[in-house]
Amino acid sequence: MRFRRRSPAEEREVVKPDAAWRADLTAEQFRVLRKKGTEAPFSGKHVHPQPGLRGMFCCGGCGAELFDSTTQFDSGTGWPSFSDADAGAVERHRDLSMGIPRTEVLCRRCGGHLGHVFGDGPAPTGQRYCINDAALVPPGSSAPGSGAA
Ligand SMILES: [Zn+2]
Numbered sequence: 001m002r003f004r005r006r007s008p009a010e011e012r013e014v015v016k017p018d019a020a021w022r023a024d025l026t027a028e029q030f031r032v033l034r035k036k037g038t039e040a041p042f043s044g045k046h047v048h049p050q051p052g053l054r055g056m057f058c059c060g061g062c063g064a065e066l067f068d069s070t071t072q073f074d075s076g077t078g079w080p081s082f083s084d085a086d087a088g089a090v091e092r093h094r095d096l097s098m099g100i101p102r103t104e105v106l107c108r109r110c111g112g113h114l115g116h117v118f119g120d121g122p123a124p125t126g127q128r129y130c131i132n133d134a135a136l137v138p139p140g141s142s143a144p145g146s147g148a149a
Contacts, residue, residue, distance in 0.1 A: 012110060014109055025060070032134040033059075033112035034112065036113040037132075039134050042078040046136065047079060047133065053139055054070070055139025056069070057082075057137065059112055059114070059136070060135050061112035062107060065086050066085060066107065067086065067129065067131070083127055083129070084129075090106060090108055092117060102116050105117050113135065114131050114132065118130060
């Protein structure tokens with residue numbers, strides 16, 4: 001393992017022009033992942049943890065493993081919520097776009113916008129990753145880049 005001192009944008013393993021992303025993603029995935037959109041609350045299929053759904057939630061853009069199903073909890077917010085992210089899989093960026101400081105969560109591998117993280121989550125982490133369902137591929141589904149495409 002080498003540590004490189006480069007900006008995150010230079011370390012992206014998956015880089016594509018918008019036209020390519022647009023072709024590879026659904027309109028909603030593109031709006032969320034590439035344009036930092038936010039889906040309507042309670043619109044996603046995985047707002048609530050589903051018993052029996054075990055494994056990794058992956059990035060809808062590049063297939064990187066992001067969130068373990070065991071960290072998902074029911075936050076009541078209307079978005080899939082996780083108390084932890086896979087080590088090194090996500091980046092945090094300061095986001096002032098709504099006039100209040102928030103912490104944006106990005107996929108480290110492709111830079112896709114996932115959602116935001118807040119400090120009011122459950123123990124032991126105290127973190128609440130509030131993630132757009134459209135940005136995720138649930139466990140058991142074929143993720144982009146997994147060879148199916
Ligand atoms: Zn990604």
